[in-house]
Amino acid sequence: MNRIAFVNGQYTAQTMAAVHVEDRGYQFSDGVYEVIPVMGGKQIDGIGHLERLDRSLRELKIARPMSDRAMSMIIDEVVRRNRVRDGWVYIQVTRGVSPRDHAFPKDVEPALVIYARPKPATARRQNAENGVAIITAPDQRWARRDIKTVSLLANCIAKQAAKEAGAYEAFMVDGDGMITEGSSTNAWIVDQEGRLITRPAGNEILNGITRLALIALNQELGLEIVERPFSVEELRDAREVFLTSASGLALPVVKVDDKVIGNGRPGSISTRIVETFERYVSGADTNIAAGKTVA
Numbered sequence: 631m632n633r634i635a636f637v638n639g640q641y642t643a644q645t646m647a648a649v650h651v652e653d654r655g656y657q658f659s660d661g662v663y664e665v666i667p668v669m670g671g672k673q674i675d676g677i678g679h680l681e682r683l684d685r686s687l688r689e690l691k692i693a694r695p696m697s698d699r700a701m702s703m704i705i706d707e708v709v710r711r712n713r714v715r716d717g718w719v720y721i722q723v724t725r726g727v728s729p730r731d732h733a734f735p736k737d738v739e740p741a742l743v744i745y746a747r748p749k750p751a752t753a754r755r756q757n758a759e760n761g762v763a764i765i766t767a768p769d770q771r772w773a774r775r776d777i778k779t780v781s782l783l784a785n786c787i788a789k790q791a792a793k794e795a796g797a798y799e800a801f802m803v804d805g806d807g808m809i810t811e812g813s814s815t816n817a818w819i820v821d822q823e824g825r826l827i828t829r830p831a832g833n834e835i836l837n838g839i840t841r842l843a844l845i846a847l848n849q850e851l852g853l854e855i856v857e858r859p860f861s862v863e864e865l866r867d868a869r870e871v872f873l874t875s876a877s878g879l880a881l882p883v884v885k886v887d888d889k890v891i892g893n894g895r896p897g898s899i900s901t902r903i904v905e906t907f908e909r910y911v912s913g914a915d916t917n918i919a920a921g922k923t924v925a
């Protein structure tokens with residue numbers, strides 16, 4: 631199938647789309663992005679993702695290419711043109727094209743790319759049912775991890791280490807031995823008292839839209855959520871461990887490095903969370919994280 635992308639104002643065959651050699655995203659990773667899950671043909675938490683995109687753009691003083699409303703319509707159109715039922719939409723905004731110079735250029739047009747890919751829900755469902763293994767790896771990123779920039783090399787290195795270890799994800803560890811987050815996911819533990827613990831939003835982590843969705847969905851679950859850093863030891867000794875992200879929703883973790891968590895099967899609290907997400911994404915209102923993203 632000929633895939634269609636929206637590139638700088640036009641719907642284009644993806645194979646024909648090109649990036650300028652002096653696009654600042656390409657040269658300086660001077661750009662931001664979002665990944666919006668599509669389930670049953672619908673955007674999941676699309677409003678929340680666009681709110682976070684606006685925040686990332688503001689933090690880096692990159693011009694906003696268009697209103698959220700206009701962008702959301704284009705996202706729906708890209709989903710439609712590519713006949714995606716289950717998959718994701720990728721949105722990238724870079725500062726634009728300008729003669730190479732580290733300082734921000736003046737009056738440059740931001741460059742916008744939106745494309746979509748199908749991804750069957752089967753792999754996610756299997757991971758949710760069986761749980762996944764993770765490793766721990768050093769967090770080698772910069773100091774503004776709250777901004778969703780395309781500067782992902784340290785994340786890629788951590789994910790590659792996970793892959794080479796046969797694991798799904800790497801939870802990254804800061805200089806104090808505390809977990810920040812996964813290379814492309816947020817990290818959670820359940821302590822012996824059944825409390826959910828996750829690192830508070832701040833410059834050290836990306837405030838995941840799925841993380842925020844879980845905090846909102848917890849009105850239904852009624853669990854105690856404690857936002858504080860947790861250590862590698864607490865992770866290894868946790869009653870349950872799980873991760874959240876747009877592509878996986880919530881996935882139970884059953885092994886951390888060489889340590890089996892619980893009995894090696896997804897725990898009861900993680901399973902309730904997985905089920906709650908499944909109900910949420912198949913429901914009518916799929917924007918529970920909206921309004922909660924802007925710090």
Ligand code: PDD
Pocket residue numbers: 665785811812813814815816836837838839840841874875876877
């Ligand atoms: N990753 N932390 C990091 C470093 C991430 O890159 C992501 C998302 C998350 C989870 O955020 P959300 O719930 O909004 O997806 C946390 C996306 C999926 C990616 O880069 O593919």
